[in-house]
Amino acid sequence: MCGIVGLFLKDQSLAPKLGDMLTDMLITMTDRGPDSAGIAIYGNESQGKTKLTVQSPNPDEDFAGLAEDLGQALGVSVTQSITDTHAVLEIPGDQFEAARAALAEIRPSIRLMSRGETLEIYKEVGLPKDVAARFNLSGMSGTHGIGHTRMATESAVTTMGAHPFNTGPDQCLVHNGSLSNHNSLRRKLRREGVTIQTENDTEVGAAYLTWKMMNGATLGEALQSSLDDLDGFFTFLVGTKDGFGVVRDPIACKPAVMAETDQYVAFGSEYRALVNLPGIEEARVWEPEPSTVYFWSHTDSPTTHEKAA
Amino acid sequence: MQTYDLEENGLRGLNAALQAQNAETNRTRWEVVNPKGSHAIAVGLDAPIEVTVKGSTGYYCGGMNQQATVRVEGSAGPGVAENMMSGQVIINGDASQYAGATGHGGLLVIKGNASSRCGISMKGIDIVVHGNIGHMSAFMAQAGNLVVCGDAGDALGDSLYEARLFVRGSVKSLGADCIKKEMRPEHLEILKDLLERAGSDAKPEEFKRYGSARQLYNFDVDKSAAY
Incomplete structure (x- = not known):
């Protein structure tokens, strides 16, 4: 399993409450991932x-x-x-x-x-509520953030095996699923000079996107090519300095639900994670399509609907 | 009308109360407030009662239902009405993946869209989706009717047995051994009845029928590439 949450603010008056909202979402996803928890928050520069x-x-x-x-x-x-x-x-x-x-x-x-x-990542082994309390995640502010609760399958339950993973400047990735070609891809990426610190499959996914972008791809292009080059199951949520993106593998058995209002775009592995967000009753709620790249950016004009990168 | 606050009183209490009803009960109408996407709401019911959920649900709402009518005023998470035997489950919003999976009977109505694997391995259930359905729907479906008023995604009816599939819009692709079939008068009758019961004003004549080519029923070494 594993739980993913994410929040991208369109209305920056909510910025002081970002950590608070994300922490609530993260703790709700505890039974999808009680092993470790982490949060990536994009704050002040x-x-x-x-x-x-x-x-x-x-x-x-x-x-x-x-x-x-x-x-x-x-x-x-x-x-x-x-x-x-x-x-x-x-x-x-x-x-x-x-x-x-x-x-x-x-x-x-x-x-x-x-x-x-702007990126800071906090992650540790333990229940999401305990990890959140240790770092006072609820007190953090920022423009967007991503969180993950892990139920480990592919590598050990350690701090370094917790998500999110950062493999390039201001980039981070969280993952629900499992990659089956991570060993061969890790060897290839290391030969290409990409730093990979762990034996975890998700870090290879993150490093793959970083490598693609080092070679001139946009995030949207990198996510698109991940559909061809990564083998396995994945719902990815990717953060950059400007925003976040979502992609699911073609089988799309790992759950995902999104909600959008004038104030924010939110991602959850389950709708439960979104129920306490302001205005959720009136939000547009939908399930992201398989093999489709979605991205929201602070540098573009606010979008009222999802758009392929 | 019995009102149950799920947030306050918890899931086990709700399902225990609903499962305790029988054919003679006079507590026939129930309302569940504050569902907040919780899992396994109103599962395993076996009495002619009506349950209305005031909001959206998580995994497996209305699973294993017999006799009861379960209405969800919001959207439903994965596996809604999984293995339903009889009765009705009606979703006002959208349904996530594998809606109505393995259902043996009853009617599942989804007024919005259903995502992937809708009606996977269905065994006699009737499913009417007012909107679209996602990929791999009716995979290995054995019996029952799947009616889609909108479009169907990739690999519709892959490895299908005897379920009938009716689609009004486009089909992105058909799965292995699923073919378009002739719409005969008896099929129009089935459709008319299902559309009426599901509250859809679509016309039976607007649909196309799909079903099994019956080429994958038994193992045939010459067809091994298709399995």
Whole structure:
């Protein structure tokens, strides 16, 4: 199984409530995925900076003096804010590769959750309500966000095996289903120079989309080609800095329901996840078609209906 | 009229109360409020009662129904009226995948659209969809009638046995061993009756009939590629 939720705001007056609404949706999906939970939230941007969300099993040790040590290693100024096992580091935008290398040196047990100008990812093993409370997800604000509750099938129940997965700047992916050609594709993508951290099938799906976009595809084109190149079952929800997209495999046995009002576009594995959203009674509610790419973006004029990317 | 608040009183209490009714009950009309997409609402009923759900439902609403009439005022999640034996299930909105799967009898009416695998392995149920249906509908359907007032998706009636399929609009593609068939007077009679009972004003003459070519009934090594 697994549960997916997502919320894209058209009405930015709801931005301070994004975390609250997503947390409610996430917890409702607990019985689809009690193993681990995660959320990707697209929040504030600092001009010219990249945010690294990092995680440590020993946050007290690893996060003490981390910003200073990383700043010293890079010769730049770094800020950090700590939430439980995660910390968000802000570094100059051109320092990502250097920072990744430096972190491996100065704090070898730290794991990189995400990087991007607005993206932050928080994920841990445990029930969604406990994970949400640890990170105070309900207090977070942003323009759009994606959440996932995992019932593990393809790899171990660990923090690194939790969704969402981030494999490129401001990109993230959550997945309900299982990919059957992930091992061969992982080898191919690694040969192409894409960083893949785990043995998880979904991370390969995320890395595949990143690789396609590195080679000039739009997100819409990358999602379209995933229908040919990925074997298995999937309902994907993909986040970018500008918005989010949805695609389901041609069999479409993994559930999906969407709702749209003037204020938001929402995604849930089940309608239950959407029932507390404002104005849901009047929302247009529908099931996304198989083999069809949907995308909503903040950079286009607001859409009143779904559109293929 | 009995009103049951699902959010307040829980699913087990609802289904226990509904399943406790029998042919002699005087509590024949029930209303379920605050369904909020919950699963397994009004399942396993076996009495001539009427249940109206005031909102949308999750998985398996009206499953295994006998005798009862279950109305959903919103949309229904996957597996609505799964394995229904008799009675009626009426969905005012849309239905998700495998609506009416394996149903043996009764009437399932979907006033909106149904998604993939509608009527999969149906065994005698009648299904009337006012809108469209998705791919792989009536897969391995054995008996009963599937009436679609709109369009049908890919692979309609794949590996079909003796169910009758009636589609008014287009069919994106037919599945293995499913063919278009002649509409005879007895089929128009069946259609007229089903459309009337389902509250549709579509005309029987506007439909086309599809059914099994009966080429895949028994294993034939020369046809192994088609199985």
